[in-house]
Amino acid sequence: MAEKRSTFQIIIFGVFVFFIIIAVFVFAGLSGDDGGRDIGVVKMWGSFDQDLMDAYLRRLSEQDSQAGNIDYEEIPEELFQSKLVEALANGNGPDLFILDQSNLLRHWEKVQPFAYESSMDRRQFKNAFIDEAEMFLSEAGIRALPFSVDPLVLYWNRDMFAEAGFANPPAFWDELFLLAERITERDKANNIKRATIAFGEYDNVNHAKDIVSTLIMQAGGEVVGRYDDEVGALYAGLSPGGINREVQPAQTALRFYSEFANPVKSVYTWNRSLPNSLDAFAQGKLAMYVGYASEVRTIQAKNAHLNFDVTKLPQIRSGEQKRTLTFGRLYALAVPKAANNPYGGSRMALLLSDTAPSDLFSKSIGTPSPRRKLLDAKANPTDDPLEVIFRESALLSRAWLDPYSEETDKIFRRMIGDVTSGSLRLSDTIQRANQELRVLINE
Secondary structure, eight states, X not given: OHHHHHHHHHHHHHXXXXXXXXXXXXXXXXXXXXXXXXXXXXXXXXXXXXXXXXXXXXXXXXXXXXXXXXXXXXXXXXXXXXXXXXHHHHTOOOSEEEEEGGGTGGGTTTBOXXXXXXXXXXXXXXXXXXXXXXXXXXXXXXXXXXXXXXXXXXXXXXXXXXXXXXXXXXXXXXXXXXXXXXXXXXXXXXXXXXEEEOOSOXXXXXXXXXXXXXXXXXXXXXXXXXXXXXXXXXXXXXXXXXXXXXXXXXHHHHHHHHHTTOTTSTTOOOOTTSOOHHHHHHTTOEEEEEEEGGGHHHHHHHOTTOOXXXXXOOBXXXXXXXXXXXXXXXXXXXXXXXXXXXXXXXXHHHHHTSHHHHHHHHHHHSSOOSBHXXXXXXXXXXXXXXXXXHHHHXXXXXXXOOSOHHHXXXXXXXXXXXXXXXXXXXXXXXXXXXXXXXXXXXO
C-alpha cells in the first residue's frame, strides 16, 4: 500500500513539475528574459512606408542583430483593418503589428497583454511614456507598447501673416477672430479668395474629427471616457448627464469651430466649396493649417517655395475647466493572440519600444518618440527648432478611446454638418451625437 502511495505521489509530483515548466516558458514569452530561445522570423505589419521601415530596421540591426529577425510588410492604411481581421481569422496574420490609438478598442481582446510582472509595472510605464500612452494600460497588463507619436501642430504662412501686419502665430484660439478679419479676402459676392483657417466644415478639412476633439478636451470635456482608468466601462461624454455646468465643453468647441464657416459673420473664412485644407495651405491660399507633425515633409514636397513655419497648437486662454493639450496619434506595437510566433513578436515589441530603437525611429521618420526621456529638453537637448516644437507637442498629446473609428467619423461629420447648416440646434445635435456614441459603445 505504501509503495502504491509512493508511486502515486511521484506521478502527481511529475505532473506538477511539468506544468511549472510549461508556465515558465509561457511566462518568458512576454518577458525580457529570452533564456537563449530562438526568436525566429517575426512577421510584422504596419502602414508605415516600406522603404522607410526597411532602412530603419537595417540601421537597427547594425546596433542589435536581433532586429534582423523582423520581416516587415507595409499594408495600405485603408486596407489594414480588414486585412488584419481576415488574416488573424485564417491563422496567417502577423506576429507583431502597429496600431494607433483609434483602433485600440476594436483589437482590445485580440492582442496579448504584456504582463506587468514581466515587462514593466504601471509606475515604470507612466514614468517611461507620455500621459496619452496610459490608455494602453489594462488590468491584465499593457495592451500594446508605445512606438511613435504624431501630434497636431499649427502650420502658418509667414508671408500672409506679414502682409496682414502680424509678426507671430496665435498662442490662443481667441486671436483667430482678429486674424480672420485681417487676413481673409472675399470678393463683392462674398466668395472667399484667401482664407485664414480651415474651420467649420468636415469633408474638406483634414483631421476635422481630431481638431474638434481637441477643442472639446481643451475646454475640459470628453468624447469617450472610462469610469475607471484601467478597468471601468466606457461612457459617451459629449453631453455629460447629471453634471451641472454653466458651460458645456462640446457646445463651446462646436460653436467656436463653426463660426468661421458662417457667411454672415465677420470672421467668415471657409466653406465646403474650397479645396482640401492641406492643398489650400500648400498652394498659399490658406494662412494656417492644423495638421500632424508628420505632414511637414508633405507640405515641403507639395511646394518647396512656400514660406511657412510651425508652432504648437493654440490653447484656450482662460476658464476653470481648460486644459493645455493637443491631439496625438499614438502608434504602438501589439502581439496578436493568434500569432504563429508570439514569443518572437513580444521580444521584438520590447526591443523596438526601448529607448535607443525608439530614438532611432524618431530620427528616421521625423516625428517624436513617446518616451519621456527622449522628449526632455535637458536630458536630450536639440538645436533643431522644429524638433523642439514637435517634442513639446508630444508631451501635451492626448486622445480618447475610439469605439469604432469609421463610425465615429460619420457621427462627427453629421454633428459638424448640422451645426454649420443650422438644421439642428447646437444642443440637439450634440445630444444626438452623444446618443449615437452611447449606442456604438454598447454594441
